[in-house]
Amino acid sequence: MIQQLEPYEGYKPGHPWYYRLGGKIPSPKQIEAYAMSAEYRGYLAGDINDAMNRAEPQRSAALRKIRSKVIADLRNDLSCYRGFACKLRRFRSDNSVKLDEHGCDNIHTAMSLKFAHIYNGFANLKTLNNVPNKQLDLF
Numbered sequence: 001m002i003q004q005l006e007p008y009e010g011y012k013p014g015h016p017w018y019y020r021l022g023g024k025i026p027s028p029k030q031i032e033a034y035a036m037s038a039e040y041r042g043y044l045a046g047d048i049n050d051a052m053n054r055a056e057p058q059r060s061a062a063l064r065k066i067r068s069k070v071i072a073d074l075r076n077d078l079s080c081y082r083g084f085a086c087k088l089r090r091f092r093s094d095n096s097v098k099l100d101e102h103g104c105d106n107i108h109t110a111m112s113l114k115f116a117h118i119y120n121g122f123a124n125l126k127t128l129n130n131v132p133n134k135q136l137d138l139f
Helices: 016-020 028-037 045-052 058-093 106-129
Strands: none
Touching (some): 045 058, 058 106
């Protein structure tokens, strides 16, 4: 069972202070579950709706193009996220690092931004997966 993402010290994983204050690093599966359970449809929801209103074969081509872009971006974001997660773990374990009491380090901001990108990617995929299939007229 995938553990749900809970706020840490009042901050959600999309905020740099979540990581700055020591919030747990969400796994990609947790981010996916979080996106799938939310009502948010992703930043491409408008483009997906526009593609849905096109006639075939433009409709299918536009949806395939959007899906390809979302998957490529998501793969790239996941790769970067893994790298940032490793850097954050090293940053946290390095006792010589002095944290600014009034702000976040770049790694905290990077983690929150990549979380948001991945969350959006999964939300866009959810919206694409919920697109009703239109049966072509056979007669």
